[in-house]
Amino acid sequence: MPKKARIPDEIFMKRSLELAVKGCGFVSPNPMVGCVIVKNGKIIAEGYHKKFGQFHAERIAINSAISKGINIKGSTVYVNLEPCSHFGKTPPCTSAIIEHKIKRVVMGTIDPNPLISGKGIAALKKNNIEVTHGILEDECRELNRFFFKYIKTGLPYVTLKAAQTLDGKIADINYRSKWISSLESRKLVHEWRSEYDAVLIGKKTLECDNPSLTARLVKGRNPYRIIIDNELTPDLSYNLYSDKFTNKTIIITSKDPDTALMKILTKRRIRIIKAKIKDDKIILKDALKKLAKIGIASIMVEGGAYTFSEFINQRAADQLTIFTAPMIMGPGIETFRYIHHKKFENAKKVTCEKISSDILINIYL
Amino acid sequence: MPKKARIPDEIFMKRSLELAVKGCGFVSPNPMVGCVIVKNGKIIAEGYHKKFGQFHAERIAINSAISKGINIKGSTVYVNLEPCSHFGKTPPCTSAIIEHKIKRVVMGTIDPNPLISGKGIAALKKNNIEVTHGILEDECRELNRFFFKYIKTGLPYVTLKAAQTLDGKIADINYRSKWISSLESRKLVHEWRSEYDAVLIGKKTLECDNPSLTARLVKGRNPYRIIIDNELTPDLSYNLYSDKFTNKTIIITSKDPDTALMKILTKRRIRIIKAKIKDDKIILKDALKKLAKIGIASIMVEGGAYTFSEFINQRAADQLTIFTAPMIMGPGIETFRYIHHKKFENAKKVTCEKISSDILINIYL
Numbered sequence: 001m002p003k004k005a006r007i008p009d010e011i012f013m014k015r016s017l018e019l020a021v022k023g024c025g026f027v028s029p030n031p032m033v034g035c036v037i038v039k040n041g042k043i044i045a046e047g048y049h050k051k052f053g054q055f056h057a058e059r060i061a062i063n064s065a066i067s068k069g070i071n072i073k074g075s076t077v078y079v080n081l082e083p084c085s086h087f088g089k090t091p092p093c094t095s096a097i098i099e100h101k102i103k104r105v106v107m108g109t110i111d112p113n114p115l116i117s118g119k120g121i122a123a124l125k126k127n128n129i130e131v132t133h134g135i136l137e138d139e140c141r142e143l144n145r146f147f148f149k150y151i152k153t154g155l156p157y158v159t160l161k162a163a164q165t166l167d168g169k170i171a172d173i174n175y176r177s178k179w180i181s182s183l184e185s186r187k188l189v190h191e192w193r194s195e196y197d198a199v200l201i202g203k204k205t206l207e208c209d210n211p212s213l214t215a216r217l218v219k220g221r222n223p224y225r226i227i228i229d230n231e232l233t234p235d236l237s238y239n240l241y242s243d244k245f246t247n248k249t250i251i252i253t254s255k256d257p258d259t260a261l262m263k264i265l266t267k268r269r270i271r272i273i274k275a276k277i278k279d280d281k282i283i284l285k286d287a288l289k290k291l292a293k294i295g296i297a298s299i300m301v302e303g304g305a306y307t308f309s310e311f312i313n314q315r316a317a318d319q320l321t322i323f324t325a326p327m328i329m330g331p332g333i334e335t336f337r338y339i340h341h342k343k344f345e346n347a348k349k350v351t352c353e354k355i356s357s358d359i360l361i362n363i364y365l
Numbered sequence: 366m367p368k369k370a371r372i373p374d375e376i377f378m379k380r381s382l383e384l385a386v387k388g389c390g391f392v393s394p395n396p397m398v399g400c401v402i403v404k405n406g407k408i409i410a411e412g413y414h415k416k417f418g419q420f421h422a423e424r425i426a427i428n429s430a431i432s433k434g435i436n437i438k439g440s441t442v443y444v445n446l447e448p449c450s451h452f453g454k455t456p457p458c459t460s461a462i463i464e465h466k467i468k469r470v471v472m473g474t475i476d477p478n479p480l481i482s483g484k485g486i487a488a489l490k491k492n493n494i495e496v497t498h499g500i501l502e503d504e505c506r507e508l509n510r511f512f513f514k515y516i517k518t519g520l521p522y523v524t525l526k527a528a529q530t531l532d533g534k535i536a537d538i539n540y541r542s543k544w545i546s547s548l549e550s551r552k553l554v555h556e557w558r559s560e561y562d563a564v565l566i567g568k569k570t571l572e573c574d575n576p577s578l579t580a581r582l583v584k585g586r587n588p589y590r591i592i593i594d595n596e597l598t599p600d601l602s603y604n605l606y607s608d609k610f611t612n613k614t615i616i617i618t619s620k621d622p623d624t625a626l627m628k629i630l631t632k633r634r635i636r637i638i639k640a641k642i643k644d645d646k647i648i649l650k651d652a653l654k655k656l657a658k659i660g661i662a663s664i665m666v667e668g669g670a671y672t673f674s675e676f677i678n679q680r681a682a683d684q685l686t687i688f689t690a691p692m693i694m695g696p697g698i699e700t701f702r703y704i705h706h707k708k709f710e711n712a713k714k715v716t717c718e719k720i721s722s723d724i725l726i727n728i729y730l
Binding site: 165166167168169172312320322324326327328329330331334335336339340341342343344345347350351352353354357359361363 | 531532533534677685687691692694695699700704705706707708709710712716717719722724728
């Protein structure tokens with residue numbers, strides 16, 4: 001019988017990515033990881049990291065094979081991220097791979113953590129396991145861009161999401177904005193809310209829109225909801241302070257609450273994170289560092305103009321996601337009204353796509 | 366021998382469109398037309414309308430076959446537009462089709478001119494020629510959208526073309542704009558200049574940019590260059606009034622030139638078109654009607670803010686073509702600064718694509 005042509009590694013890596021994404025919204029601040037075990041060109045087991053604190057993808061795939069009595073000796077493991085080689089909340093994945101006499105491991109990217117990057121590969125090679133890495137590397141990095149940023153910098157990945165008109169306005173002069181983007185665009189935003197660890201708004205947006213910032217238009221978990229309120233004068237009747245998800249509300253401020261306020265916030269399980277200020281403005285990177293410390297690895301900033309502008313001026317944004325609706329507002333509130341001349345000439349990537357009648361522009365900074 | 370499966374009409378219609386587009390920039394105000402003659406599933410002759418006043422595509426294809434001694438009797442003719450059945454600058458195409466005993470004619474669209482629409486089909490059917498129409502109809506209509514507008518309304522097709530920043534500015538507060546869009550975007554604009562019959566600007570843009578409005582970045586013919594100057598006070602040192610293409614310069618105004626000015630304009634072959642005004646503003650549709658009368662079937666409006674706004678406010682635009690560069694201007698000149706709240710909710714189509722680092726948005730009104 002003629003030897004079969006080897007199926008390209010990309011095919012199985014793509015499947016790993018498909019599996020990985022199933023963990024979206026539940027594994028943070030861990031990365032999304034999918035794993036496929038292949039023998040004689042066929043997938044014999046699969047797995048993905050389902051929830052923070054639980055087993056990693058490699059171990060889930062291996063356990064799945066074992067539970068079905070499948071012999072994985074001599075097989076190839078595909079995984080979008082370098083397997084861990086240290087004890088964390090679960091035992092190292094490399095041990096399981098070595099123990100079960102896997103022949104070859106194919107990885108998308110190596111671990112971004114400089115302290116452990118390459119250690120998984122070394123452990124495998126030491127045990128004569130063939131290692132290939134860099135397969136669909138860009139896709140693998142893109143999928144876990146929140147994790148990569150978080151691990152490398154200790155800061156969450158920050159996306160500024162705006163829905164504006166062709167003339168760059170997020171609201172009319174009376175701060176009304178509800179009707180700018182299409183239903184499909186708004187649904188997409190709710191999907192993202194279930195994927196980002198947190199959404200963030202400024203106090204003006206809270207006061208104008210009284211938003212809920214939940215993922216109610218889709219099936220998915222709700223994010224943390226962060227309000228920047230330097231003066232710490234919250235009107236506790238707003239949704240974010242009074243609905244049934246107040247345990248997911250966080251206030252960023254430089255002030256200390258008085259006893260009365262503290263009592264109410266504690267009762268409602270609303271958290272306060274104190275950040276440093278400069279010229280009466282919250283130092284965003286200080287706030288972000290503190291948010292990262294409580295496990296928030298990704299934030300979608302949803303407005304308004306002042307907050308967007310501050311994130312750009314303080315160089316605290318990683319991505320701009322701008323829905324542009326086919327309409328002209330005329331006089332109104334500019335999305336980036338406090339920015340003077342900013343060219344994103346070093347942007348890693350700029351993309352566009354149609355979402356219903358809107359244009360979705362993404363700029364990766 | 367088994368009968369071959371019939372090759373779909375779309376394949377040959379696509380080829381007709383490919384041929385038609387070769388006439389782009391040279392046939393206006395005629396439509397772009399391509400023709401393919403097919404026998405036994407094979408293309409045996411091709412042709413396209415090359416230049417206004419010259420032979421139509423059908424006759425060119427037929428003549429090409431005859432000159433090579435190819436027998437076209439019993440063949441199928443594919444053409445993106447209904448063949449003409451009247452004497453214009455050239456004899457009717459239907460006569461040639463009938464005379465050469467073509468068996469079947471496949472058309473993209475019927476003629477948009479209500480006076481002759483369907484007459485070509487009738488002439489063919491009367492002579493027992495099988496007729497199919499509506500093949501790739503949308504593409505055929507899109508290709509000749511200038512012609513369709515011109516024939517149906519007696520007005521040129523008008524596209525507003527702007528290069529703006531993410532925050533909807535076409536220039537900084539000092540009206541500087543040269544650096545907004547990428548070289549690739551500017552090349553595309555020059556290509557369009559060679560395809561539109563004319564480009565048009567307002568007086569302020571003339572004064573700020575002193576543009577040439579030629580198609581110098583590409584190989585192609587230059588368009589007419591139209592300036593709206595209601596007061597008729599041209600500074601004759603500007604490029605449009607003094608370069609070697611002044612015979613392609615047209616001034617739209619409501620005033621009469623004095624004798625001295627008229628003498629210079631005549632010498633430089635600069636034309637004046639008088640248009641009606643209302644509230645001191647040029648009535649654009651009146652100007653457009655007069656431009657159509659001298660054979661201008663398509664105009665690309667290149668600025669500035671006042672002119673863009675007037676075209677939208679006076680409902681005189683058919684298409685918006687907006688390059689959005691990945692930068693924020695901050696204070697500056699808004700593309701549509703004189704427009705209050707305009708929603709393009711009935712737009713026929715909205716598209717987007719990447720051109721280098723810019724986003725190109727098209728809105729077909």
